[in-house]
Amino acid sequence: EHFLPQGPFARLPLPPTAEHPYRSAIVWAEATRRAERFYALDEAAFANAIMQRLGDDVGRAVPVGRRWIYPLSAQYAQRYTAPRLALAGDSAHGLHPIAGQGLNVGFKDIIALSALLETRFASGGDLGGADLLARYQRQVRPHNMAIMAACDGLERLFGNDNPLLRFGRDLGLGVMSRLPGLRRTFVKKAMGL
Ligand SMILES: Cc1cc2nc3c(=O)[nH]c(=O)nc-3n(C[C@H](O)[C@H](O)[C@H](O)COP(=O)(O)OP(=O)(O)OC[C@H]3O[C@@H](n4cnc5c(N)ncnc54)[C@H](O)[C@@H]3O)c2cc1C
Incomplete structure (x- = not known):
């Protein structure tokens, strides 16, 4: 999962099929206008936009499934x-x-x-x-x-791209990664344990 200023972008691995051994679902949150633009892209441009967010360590992305778009609200x-x-x-x-x-x-x-x-x-x-x-x-x-x-x-x-918030966020993540006890507690919470 990549935490991008526009919203989180996550790759969720799916079981393989004979045709597509490395399938994943993509969950991609964006502001409405941008989401509508990405949703309407052709397959090649859509694949490029995905690759820009995924990075190149997973190989080339080929869109194979249906795209869905809907508003997120708590x-x-x-x-x-x-x-x-x-x-x-x-x-x-x-x-x-x-x-x-x-x-x-x-x-x-x-x-x-x-x-x-x-x-x-x-x-x-x-x-x-x-x-x-x-x-x-x-x-x-x-x-x-x-x-x-x-x-x-x-x-x-x-x-949020506010520099102060960004500083606080990076500081918090940095502290957590240096404190194994805190990190374990956080991971357990995130796993619902
Ligand atoms: C993009 C996205 C990513 C997510 N990622 C995660 C994740 O990584 N980890 C995590 O823990 N959660 C995740 N979630 C949340 C998770 O998918 C939901 O919380 C979970 O599926 C809810 O389960 P549920 O059984 O309560 O409801 P649902 O899965 O919505 O099931 C309700 C079912 O009831 C059916 N239904 C509706 N109305 C009727 C009716 N009138 N009669 C008969 N059947 C009906 C629906 O068709 C549906 O099958 C994610 C959600 C989204 C949208």
Whole structure:
């Protein structure tokens, strides 16, 4: 993933096919006008634009899949529950893909909800009870909102060319790379552990 001033550019490896042994999905965030321009490029120009961002250590890029374009926006539900209903995953929260946290956060919702359901099932109580649903929301929503704020902050931090911010950002990354304990903690958090 490259954190570019216009937005993150990420290459996500896909399983190989016989025809394309080194396939990847590209996630490319840009300001609307620029995104529309890149989206409309012909295959050769599109491949060049990708190569400029990928660097040349992965060889030549050949676009093979369909291009999709859509606006990115953070979204969150004010309430994760209603009578006998619980929201989990992206139905409850949509995060900026900058830190690749959306699926992790959704798994955490499911882990919390299934633990509550298991305990309730064992005691023979009402699985859709309002108290259980309220506990579920209390357990996951504050954490999810914090992750959402962190992703939003990262996006603003890396999507900014202000020299002071850039200095602070580089300093922070430099410090983290020199402190293995801090780095490990950060990596664990990013892995959702
Ligand atoms: C560009 C991008 C990159 C990302 N990268 C990462 C990453 O690196 N790491 C990470 O952890 N997360 C990442 N995410 C986030 C991750 O993809 C989502 O958080 C995750 O897929 C959400 O899973 P979900 O099951 O909650 O929702 P979805 O995957 O959206 O699944 C919902 C399903 O419900 C179906 N559906 C919708 N409406 C109906 C209906 N009325 N009836 C029946 N079915 C319906 C949809 O077709 C869909 O299949 C990324 C997201 C984006 C957009």
